[in-house]
Amino acid sequence: MARRGENIYKRKDGRWEGRCVIGKKPDGRTAFSYIYGKTYTEVKKKLEICKADRTQAKTMDRAQEVFRDGTLGAWMEFWLDGVIKPEVKHSTYAVYRGQVERHILPAAGKLNLSDISNKTMEIVYNAILDKNISTSTAQNICKRFMAALCSARDRNLISSLPVLPYKKKKYNRKKPRFMTLEEQKRIEKKLDERNSKDLAVLLALYSGSRVGECCGYTWQDFDPLAGGIHVSHSIQRVTLFHQQKQKTKLILTETKSDSSRRFIPLPRFMVQILVQFQKENKATGSDYIFGAGRKAMDPRVLQYYLTRVTESIGLRGIHFHTLRHTFATRFMERNGDVQALKEILGHSSAKITLEWYGHSTKQHIQKSMLKLNRLTA
Structure with missing residues (x-):
């Protein structure tokens, strides 16, 4: 008998069988993919992978449909709420969103996503530095920007990535301030x-x-x-x-x-x-x-x-x-x-x-x- 909420059953031959929804048949009925294994745990893991792949495919389809010819601002909004928010703590999400809204969007948010270039990255970087923000913070924001663009490339929304507008430099870590x-x-x-x-x-x-x-x-x-x-x-x-x-x-x-x-x-x-x-x-x-x-x-x-x-x-x-x-x-x-x-x-x-x-x-x-x-x- 299947556990509540799961499509996993033990067959008469001793094997376990799992069903994963993959879409609809031409007649409107639900279409399943069947997974088999020797143990319940093995089938459950395979089902989780199947569901994850299905979710990722839906996300990519939606991203391609909405943002292929959209603006950078629209993509950043999708990236923050659809990609980042489910994976990080609320405080981390707040930091990411703050950097996007305060620095990236004002400098390049209205540009088409497909038009992002090396020049765009330079504009964003210089705009951050003009606000008297430290070099290390400005570089971290650019890395965040690059992560969003990598996500867009993975979804086939852009074909190439710009280069970071600075050379990696090792900063000497300041000694911590402590009291005598x-x-x-x-x-x-x-x-x-x-x-x-x-x-x-x-x-x-x-x-x-x-x-x-x-x-x-x-x-x-x-x-x-x-x-x-x-x-x-x-x-x-x-x-x-x-x-x-x-x-x-x-x-x-x-x-x-x-x-x-x-x-x-x-x-x-x-x-x-x-x-x-x-x-x-x-x-x-x-x-x-x-x-x-x-x-x-x-x-x-x-x-x-x-x-x-x-x-x-x-x-x-x-x-x-x-x-x-x-x-x-x-x-x-x-x-x-x-x-x-x-x-x-x-x-x-x-x-x-x-x-x-x-x-x-x-x-x-x-x-x-x-x-x-x-x-x-």
Whole structure:
């Protein structure tokens, strides 16, 4: 007997049979393609491939019908909503759409898709640079543009691709901004651990949590017995498109990547502070550690608050991500293991961790040098 919602049956001869809709017969009846296999799982996988191929064929037919002689703007709209949106997170889609609407469409949106050339790519690139946008960002937008054109070529809407209007250049990665020990002490003296925003800043300093992760922490994530906190989601403010009244919205999303889902062990004092904070705020019934009720704290609010606190003590240029860099630097200064830091920060590889935090502070270098003694003394 077939499972509900599936056209997969076990035959009398012991084999499994699956049916995939491929269209209509001349008499109007549904036409099927039949798939066979020794196991249910084998047939199910084959059916999924058949359905995917069918969906892709329909998409390509629609694209060719609508956009072969259409404008670049029409194609970009189709690419964003028909190709990109189903495959990426809402926040990523918002970034892509923002780049298209702010930079690509104003420069070339009215051109015919078939007329896109090397000159078009140069126009788009120069138009972005004229807005005082960094070279690396401008190049990333052009790569996004090229990805959309590759998708159009795959659907036989264009025969060739333009070349990128710049030569690949390796940029020296800037060292992360982190606070010195004295700066960190000044900030910590300013923090009141009974205040939710101050406690969020303190937690970031001793866990390396991102701002969206801090805002997304719930009391269910906190495990005082294990002595740490689980990172499973993040709060982000994303742009809403085709909305007249509300331009942005707070959403609860999955973590930045699979490696970002992790458990962060916390220092004992930090666990004790969170336990006490939970007792004192139990009456509010808040789901979020730093929110109110079922409403999470806005990452922008937390960032603005940190800016006010740091500027009040004479520190400038401190962003919430600076706290993450500071935590990593303190961890390495205390001879922390790179692999352990990689797990705590949620990096996909230790190579990334080393590239960002393989440096040493002047104070750490000086202490290391003072430990050296003459061997023949």
